Amino acid sequence: MIVLLFTGLIAFSMFRFVGDPIENMMGQERTDADIEILREKLGLNDPFFVQYWDFLIDAAQGNLGISFRQGRPVVEVLIERLPATIELASVSAFLAILMGVSLGVYTAIKSKGWVSNVILTVSLVGVSLPTFLIGILLIYLFAVELGWLPSFGRGDVVEVGWWTTGLITMSGIKAIILPAVTLGLYQMTMIMRLVRSEMSEVLSSDFVRFARSRGVPEVKIYFRHALKNALVPVITVTGLQLGSIIAFAIITETVFQWPGLGLLFIDSVQFVDIPVMASYLMFISVMFVSINLVVDLLYTAIDPRLRVSDTK
């Protein structure tokens, strides 16, 4: 909650103090009188807190102001771009989790084999490569040299209600592969290393030792005993990381010209389009807070030690 209010405050301060919004909106040729009228109309002369309160109420009702650059209500712009980013983020997250967990488990179990070492080294490279470089590399390889996949855009999209999806069309699917991989690679590496480290630690813990001494077969140890215990801390960290996928999307969207929220944000920074910047911020913080909450709930559901026990 505090997070939300705090972010709101920052967003709003940006609105109010950075540059003169009126001048930005109106261009060069207005007279002073016109400017004054607009100012009054927009309530810019009211005391700070009144403005903030109005802002919050507006935001809650879905009114986030008007984009300086595009002249349309921000909300409209956001909704238009939202599906693109969400789809990209979800596909990336899915890939990242799938590959991350499986590779992590594999390298933890077979920690001495050469395959593991290769995977680990490649993972380090993955962490050292900036996302945009990966994107460019992939574009060069798959789009330019091999020509298999498109290098920008979203492909054909289908409208479902107010949502536009690219996952149903063939070209849409083709278009989402490269960006999703680019976006997910970093996350995948992080998840993999985390899973590996947690698994290794659990595998050398006392209760695993005891289970082994009772004759529990290795396979069961890995999956039933070790994995469950290893995943507990992984879930928290991963949950938080996934939230940041939305933000990392900014980079990927730029490289692939993917028409999502990230690209929108970059443009808004370039053109100092404050309402859009501020609203994007609010949106992100809402997302994060909700993800945090979900993760906390998930955590209690999994670890019995955290549940309030009423028997003793």
Added chain:
Amino acid sequence: MKIIFKDFIGSNFFYSFSHSPVAICSFLIATSLIFCAIIAPVIAPYSPYDPATLNLMNGFSAPLKTNEFTGDTFVFGADDQGRDIFSTILYGMRISLFVGFSAVLFAMVLGVFLGLIAAMVGGITDAIIMRIADIQLSFPSILIAMLIFGIAKGITPPEMRNQMAIWVLILSIGLSDWVQFARVVRGSAMVELQKEYVEAAKLIGVHPIGISLRHIFPNVVPSVLVIATISLALAIISEATLSFLGVGAPPTQPSLGTLIRIGQGFLFSGEWWIIFFPSLALLLLALSVNLLGDWLRNTLDPNLGIK
């Protein structure tokens, strides 16, 4: 001094270092890159930002081929303006490393200070600092950096923007990174505070400041080192990303990221070297620092880096 040196050589730390080819390799690569960047003006064959030395006829020269018109050879080729890529990389690395080191230094000082205070003073101070840290952690650092950049851009008059860009960059990356240091230092300090030698020190009558400086701090240093190295790699990458997106180092003082941005435009028209070599340099730099940091973490404290 000799005794300290001998102790060091005989220590377990040095043993693992000398037996780990990865550590030695990455250390050598990283230090040579850094060294080259520092002495760039001396070893750069051309000075790419002095317009007087540029010859447009050199534009788009390919690597290692002698240009028919001017007779100049460029090891890594030249860009559209005739600038030697090798030299631009050297100067670019300078900017990247400068921003990286400064940002990490800033984050380290701020983070260590706040972390120590949070651990030593505890109570409300601790709660406040950790809350701020938590809030900031909810946002990815790139976002925060961009935000600060955006605000700064809005505040400064346009003429100053290019000059201020580097400092804004350092500020934004540093500000987004201090949390890691604070958390680790706080955690480490709290562990140490539980140890009995701290109780003994209190009984002896050591002043709290003495306790933090003489007892807690030296025990916290290894963790800080690990985080610092990893942060450096991250800072370099962040800087490159920001510059690539256009919100970082400007074309007048390009870092490796800016160079890549410039080069991206020429990739599809065939002048691959304009983007390739800066990317390679960036990769080598980040990779070697990362490898070093990873090895450092495995040696000093395997428990780090997860939280």
Added chain:
Amino acid sequence: MLLKIENLTIEYPDRFGNFRAVDKASLKLARGEILGIVGESGAGKSTIGNSIIGLLQTPGKLVGGTIELDGQRLDLLAQPGFNAIRGKKVGVIFQDPMTSLNPLETIEAQLVETISLHSNLSKTDAKLQAIELLNDVGITSPMERIKQYPHEFSGGMRQRVVIALVLAGKPDLIIADEPTTALDVSIQATILKLIRALCRKKNVGVILVTHDMGVISETTDRVAVMYMGKIVEVNETKKLLSKPKHPYTKALISAVPPSNRRVHRFSRVEFNQGRQNPVAIDLGSHWIGETIHKLDTTTTMLNVRNLTKIFKPRNSLFSPKIESNVAVNNVSFKIAIGETYGIVGESGSGKSTIARLISGIYKPDEGSIQFDGLDLLNGKKLKEHKKKKREIQMIFQDPYSSLNGRMKVGQIIAEPILIGGFRGNQAELNLIISDLLAMVELDADAARKYPHAFSGGQRQRVSIARALASRPKFLICDEPTSALDVSIQAQILNLLKDLQQKLKLTYLFISHDLPVMRQVCDRIAVMKKGQFVEENAAEAIFNAPRHKYTQDLINLMPKFEQ
């Protein structure tokens, strides 16, 4: 013969060569018999157990000898082969019950899993058998408790669950690796009794690994003594304890604090490196001697009245509600000058809290503490007050966290000297440091080394030297030897006694170990759940305990009869 081990040799390759953990060890064990393996830390006793079941910590390797279980050669087995015998023929009880169970699964799940592994029972039958097992090990209301998670059981209860899990596979051989070391004395007695009863009833062979001679004396039929990887003596327990043959066995036995009488000093364990002869220091003119005052036994050194401390936990949204803990509840006592006053209690009794209240780490909620006439709690921050407070020093339990690993020993000892207002030059300082080191029987060149170069016992000596460097009058010893091997413990206790005599110190000695208390203390207070239940002269406590709790503690104490 159930188990036959001959010339077993196990090595661990490391940075400096091959470390021989077990050196040509030979053992025999019959069904229904309990064989103890006793030795100090690092002797190799756990290693033997680990190798029987194939769970040697990497990079350990079996390089020689044979292990035969019921005719089957275990030393020839490769990893997959061990799966067939683990649980079914051999079971292991590990030391720490708090970490032996999977925290995310119910007891039922873990029991049923093990039972199903080693038999063909259906899920329901397996559950019935699980409940029966819980009954066997003495867990009340097994039908309800079986659905609970490990964290809902106490330490002793968890160890019972562990034993149930081990029995689930119906093994012929059980290796109990320090099964009661992590438990309180009272619980320890019941667990050992349980193990003995089960051994007889189910006719299994038990190898009991421990460092505690008292446990050996009460529980085992035969015992093997290990030192540095070798088995130096094997015999029936009664015979070994009354007529030990090997010099190490003799030394080990003499280092154990007898529970039935008080000795003035422990005879030395000569097997460890001999130390320098203590340098004779003329205390009259030496720096250390400057603050020793005459002993006047009628004056009270410490006067504690109505001391109370309550710990209030922070409530967090997602953790179960914990009530406030009254750690110390209205405790009052006096300590006379030159006396050794003991507080004995089990873990959680509050004895360590008292130590920290007196030393000033914690502030009491109620009560007063008077030290040598000075009110410790209502102190002004005057220099005099601070100086007086430094006359109270403390020795801690854990030798590994009581020294700052990043400071050299010399610096550690110098710090209190400098804070005490020392005005000499570096050479004089170094001299005092070497003298202090000599007093605790360490070489002078120890000052140049870091703590990690020293063993646990040596570190405790450094701790003592550091405490002495503040020239204290009063020393709080908080379980100073609980983490040490028996022979080292004897040395440290001797040292403390010698120092007390020489420097005319007053001690507050805190421990959970009754036999040790008997050797060291003049008067003893017995503490339970924050309160003193009995206070008396030491011999009176042991010979004529009045309170039921005291009587129980003394009865449950593993008695080491010679």
